[in-house]
Amino acid sequence: MLGNFTYCNPTKLYFGKDALDGLNEELPKYGKNVLLVYGGGSIKKNGIYDKVVAILKANGKEIFEDAGVMPNPTVDKLNEGIERARAAKADLILAVGGGSVCDYAKAVSVSVNCNDDPWDKYFIRFEEPTCYIIPVGCVLTMVGTGSEMNGGSVITNHGQKLKIGHVFGEEVFPKFSVLNPEFTFTLPKYQMVSGIYDIMSHILEQYFSGTDDSTSDYISEGLLRSLIHSANIAVENPRDYEARSNIMWTATWALNTLVAKGKTTDWMVHMLGQSVGAHTDATHGMTLAAVSMPYYRYILPYGTAKFARFAVNVWGVNPEGKTQSQIAYEGLEVMEAWMKKIGLVMNITELGATEDMLDGMVKSTRIMDGGYKILSEADVRDILKASY
């Protein structure tokens, strides 16, 4: 770990089958008005909505609703949510849902008391909040983004064909998050494996960068091995509590700043995937899956040693009698086979990308500079073309 860094993660987590009881400890810390933010209403079908509302009422809260947060929350919805939070004079924003709902709640939280246009300020100019931030709490019902313990917030602007994430500082992290693995049981398999790959991608974005020696990479390898092991079980039996709980916990630690400490990071898979998402509105994790293999095969020659380490330490490739490059490529083959096996979408065509979108996707792909190769626009085009 060669650089200077700070670490602070103040989010309090309540984990397990009884995690929702944590609300009774947290709610008394905040004022009366709670903006209850959720998505398309699946929490009404599975009973989580009723449980949360009962606890809010028992704690004497006035509930203001902000429903209909979509999987890729839009800037239009954000502007609506800001108005709702203002009208409610919200003391607390309680997000009940997956990463999108939690991301959205954070974007509202930094915008309610902000006079600037939030899209321009936070997602185009990447400025930090200077206003009072409404506290956010989260009850997680979908696993993947890590939004429950970080400052990340991704918003999509369909008009501008842009999907952009801002990673806010610890003052924007949820004050608390409720993680009950059982709440994820009813999720369709497509969403579950998409979330699993989102987790894997988060770890890989931080792992595939740098040639230095860092404890963070060893932690990442541990998380990846646990994720693969538990994903294999969960795909066969989605109601395996132990596997779902390990996946949930791995998701949190995959993107709560820990495994990036002391390291450079990549994030090009997310930039490519978000560009695909902005044009297709496809499920986030699937966009990452669909571009990953073309991207990693493209950059492998620039980071062969790390890809070889990945092959051996994460995928159990036997290195005997092979060149580093052979080991590295074999690791990606094993990974690709596993991705197919658990049911990930392996090309962007299946996600709705058409040939005419290519130019737009190339243009809206933000180039990051921490990976093993800084991509040119031509590189981005090659990778996206190979992803069809």
Added chain:
Amino acid sequence: MLGNFTYCNPTKLYFGKDALDGLNEELPKYGKNVLLVYGGGSIKKNGIYDKVVAILKANGKEIFEDAGVMPNPTVDKLNEGIERARAAKADLILAVGGGSVCDYAKAVSVSVNCNDDPWDKYFIRFEEPTCYIIPVGCVLTMVGTGSEMNGGSVITNHGQKLKIGHVFGEEVFPKFSVLNPEFTFTLPKYQMVSGIYDIMSHILEQYFSGTDDSTSDYISEGLLRSLIHSANIAVENPRDYEARSNIMWTATWALNTLVAKGKTTDWMVHMLGQSVGAHTDATHGMTLAAVSMPYYRYILPYGTAKFARFAVNVWGVNPEGKTQSQIAYEGLEVMEAWMKKIGLVMNITELGATEDMLDGMVKSTRIMDGGYKILSEADVRDILKASY
């Protein structure tokens, strides 16, 4: 991860060569009176004392000194420190040193405003603080205990021949800690490798428990692999910044509650080692090293599967054609050889334990119930005898 748990770790860490600058961010948050706690004066020789004092003065603080904290802080010293903190009307206790100094600072922090006898209240009756706790900050100069980001505090009572640790809740964690790997460069090798084994033992105490499937164990394996890798480098070249920084970071994460989440834990090596320490005043990590092999060989038959996993995943034992028990024992052999190689003390005789101490050590060994075998007094005796 089968149980319910909460996670919250509010300590802010400043890490790297410039970490001490973090004091300028933290000190303005506290009142004028700072109790500066340190050990035998090595921080005066290596210049850290002067740097800290300069920053304190630049921040307008009044400095009250509490020097002479010994490697195993005693209850007599604790009582002296409480009086000093009271006389200083300390607004902040700044611990500059290793785990002992930080442990001691925490014990003072919970005792200054407490009317009960702190030894009886916290270390015999294991009660929680009910008084105002003086905030603690830490500038770490020795690595191992993890005290910089947890609620642990170990105090020794020579009169009662007891060395007891209390793990306090998050309200007792240091508010901030400064981790500069360079501050550990001048430490004698004996202390360095003792700290390295303290880290390893912390991880193993949490790893060798339970038969369930837990992400925490995968994280532990990653931390162990990083530790072994960096320890091998640091033993050859103690001024290798990268290795020392990885060891420092691993120490923090080995015992800041993360790798125990969702798990049962053991802690019998610490109970045995602390009993040896209470009788010999030997260096903490060495007491752990000296009892580990006899303990692990004793309990291996009750947790063979985990010891076999440990052998393969941490020590790279090739499992082919071997029984699980053979793999497990081979892992301990590889570990033992590594322990000898880096210079750990492998028996308690060398630490000053004599035959006549055995009865006392057996009696003062606290029995924990989370390991693969709940020990009887006869078991403790057998293990300690095998440790001579």
